[in-house]
Amino acid sequence: MPNQGFLKVEHIGIAVKSIKASNELFSKLFGKEAYKEEKVESEGVVTSFFQLGETKIELLEASREDSPIAKFIEKRGEGIHHIAYEVEDIISEMQRLKNEGFILLNEVPKQGADNKLVCFLHPKTTNGVLVEICQENRV
Numbered sequence: 001m002p003n004q005g006f007l008k009v010e011h012i013g014i015a016v017k018s019i020k021a022s023n024e025l026f027s028k029l030f031g032k033e034a035y036k037e038e039k040v041e042s043e044g045v046v047t048s049f050f051q052l053g054e055t056k057i058e059l060l061e062a063s064r065e066d067s068p069i070a071k072f073i074e075k076r077g078e079g080i081h082h083i084a085y086e087v088e089d090i091i092s093e094m095q096r097l098k099n100e101g102f103i104l105l106n107e108v109p110k111q112g113a114d115n116k117l118v119c120f121l122h123p124k125t126t127n128g129v130l131v132e133i134c135q136e137n138r139v
Contacts (some may be wrong), residue, residue, distance in 0.1 A: 005093070010086040010116075010134050011049070011056035015072050015079060019046050019061040026050055026057065034059075038113050045069050047113040058084075058113065082120070084132035090117050093133055097121065111137065 016022040023034050027050075034048040044067025048059040060081060062070035072081055087093040090109045098104055103122035112118035116134040123130045 004088045005096075006085040006087060006133070008086050009055050010084045011058045011114075012080060013058045013060055013082040013084065013132070015069050015076075015081040016059050016061050017073060017078055019048050019059055022059045022061070023048050026059065030057075036114065039063060040111075040113050042110065043067060043069075043112075045113075049114060056114070082130040082132050084118070084134050087133045087135050090119060090133060090135040094119050097133075101125065109135070 014022075019037065023037075027033050030050055030052065032050065034050050036049045037046065038049075039046050041063075044062060044064040046061045046063050048061075050057040050059075060069045062073065064070065069081065094104055094109070102125045105120040105122055109117035109119050112132075112134060115137050117137050118132055118134045121131040121133070
């Protein structure tokens with residue numbers, strides 16, 4: 001299949017100190033419960049997802065002190081951590097972005113939450129925004 005680039009905003013990641021407290025807050029805000037909670041050991045996070053139309057909101061709580069989310073919250077506090085975009089073919093998209101001069105934070109896709117293969121782009125090459133590209137893990 002030919003490269004189709006970015007398809008849509010897949011989710012917005014929000015760093016939180018407490019998944020439990022934040023699930024309660026966002027449940028009140030959205031008028032619905034989170035549909036999934038998941039621990040991602042490799043990233044040192046516990047995640048929670050809310051579905052809003054085609055877009056999801058992912059809450060991320062650090063599960064260990066050395067995780068990227070713990071460092072983010074220590075430096076910046078709670079708030080928007082990243083924006084994730086769905087792609088059809090993560091391998092070709094990673095190559096295209098690398099060829100365009102973007103710095104990838106991982107050279108091969110990693111297993112992320114919600115059955116996704118993921119790759120992050122360094123924020124210094126994306127105007128200070130941590131960008132994630134993701135693809136459904138079809139394996």
